[in-house]
Amino acid sequence: MRSARRAPMLRGMSTHLTSYYDGPDLTGRVRDALRQAGLDPARLRVDDLVAMDQCHALGLAGTVALAKLAELRHGERVLDLGAGIGGPARVLVARFGAHVTAVEPTARFRRLAAELNAATGLQGAIEIVDALGHALPFADGSFDLVWTQAVLPNVADVAPLAAEAHRVLAPSGRWALAETVAGPGGAPYFPVPWADDHDASHLLAPEALRTTLERPGFAAEVWEVGSAAVAPAVAELTSEPADPNPPVELGLIMPDRDTRMASLARNIAEQRIAPVLAVLRRAP
Numbered sequence: 344m345r346s347a348r349r350a351p352m353l354r355g356m357s358t359h360l361t362s363y364y365d366g367p368d369l370t371g372r373v374r375d376a377l378r379q380a381g382l383d384p385a386r387l388r389v390d391d392l393v394a395m396d397q398c399h400a401l402g403l404a405g406t407v408a409l410a411k412l413a414e415l416r417h418g419e420r421v422l423d424l425g426a427g428i429g430g431p432a433r434v435l436v437a438r439f440g441a442h443v444t445a446v447e448p449t450a451r452f453r454r455l456a457a458e459l460n461a462a463t464g465l466q467g468a469i470e471i472v473d474a475l476g477h478a479l480p481f482a483d484g485s486f487d488l489v490w491t492q493a494v495l496p497n498v499a500d501v502a503p504l505a506a507e508a509h510r511v512l513a514p515s516g517r518w519a520l521a522e523t524v525a526g527p528g529g530a531p532y533f534p535v536p537w538a539d540d541h542d543a544s545h546l547l548a549p550e551a552l553r554t555t556l557e558r559p560g561f562a563a564e565v566w567e568v569g570s571a572a573v574a575p576a577v578a579e580l581t582s583e584p585a586d587p588n589p590p591v592e593l594g595l596i597m598p599d600r601d602t603r604m605a606s607l608a609r610n611i612a613e614q615r616i617a618p619v620l621a622v623l624r625r626a627p
């Protein structure tokens with residue numbers, strides 16, 4: 344880890360972080376699984392990890408599709424907000440040549456992210472920072488691209504986070520996001536991959552989310568909801584099929600993944616939730 348900073352001051356409505364992601368340390372479990380798969384946990388390829396470390400429903404294909412949609416260029420400064428164990432950050436560095444600052448408030452995710460960054464030789468290109476989205480410890484205009492995947496359903500009040508995303512972006516910078524919104528079909532079934540119950544889940548309807556995100560001074564250049572939001576990832580999967588027998592999988596990080604993914608699928612089928620894919624442009 345190049346550095347691990349704590350936001351000097353927490354501003355905004357609430358400093359609350361869901362405890363849902365807390366739990367036992369993950370580093371030993373992942374090291375053991377990698378050894379069992381015949382890999383050296385200290386020397387890994389980014390692609391060895393992608394079936395485990397993309398902690399969102401669309402996996403590697405979703406990350407690659409979003410980066411292409413955002414027209415991510417070599418050398419751009421990316422703020423990955425809610426970076427998890429750093430899988431998307433590693434892909435953005437390894438495949439797109441980005442410099443990534445990975446903000447992640449959950450300590451055990453930061454620890455594993457740092458270990459995997461070092462094992463893949465990417466620790467110099469990814470800075471891990473302990474902070475929350477509504478109080479970012481960065482100067483105005485520090486980034487070219489803000490990136491969120493599967494984070495906003497954990498945020499009770501998205502408005503302060505959107506204001507911070509706007510503040511830390513350079514003029515004309517972009518915010519690329521792949522998130523989940525509420526659908527017209529009624530309350531979701533739980534548990535889902537981001538929450539055990541209704542109290543910890545904060546889904547907005549698509550137009551309410553769009554209005555909240557655009558308010559600080561963004562304009563949506565891409566805004567797709569439902570099957571159109573998934574189509575770019577499906578196209579990626581067609582050109583680069585997922586490894587049918589990966590060395591490590593998401594179940595290591597989320598042991599009851601199958602239960603949570605099943606309710607996710609049922610919620611989508613019954614239009615209780617929907618995926619949203621967007622690229623927002625900050626005003627010049």
Ligand SMILES: C[S@@+](CC[C@H](N)C(=O)[O-])C[C@H]1O[C@@H](n2cnc3c(N)ncnc32)[C@H](O)[C@@H]1O
Nearest residue numbers: 397398399425426427449475476492493494497
């Ligand atoms: C479902 S995980 C997604 C991780 C990562 N974006 C990915 O796709 O692999 C959601 C992450 O958001 C983080 N998170 C939750 N609330 C947050 C907040 N207010 N600010 C920043 N990160 C937050 C959690 O700690 C967790 O790592």
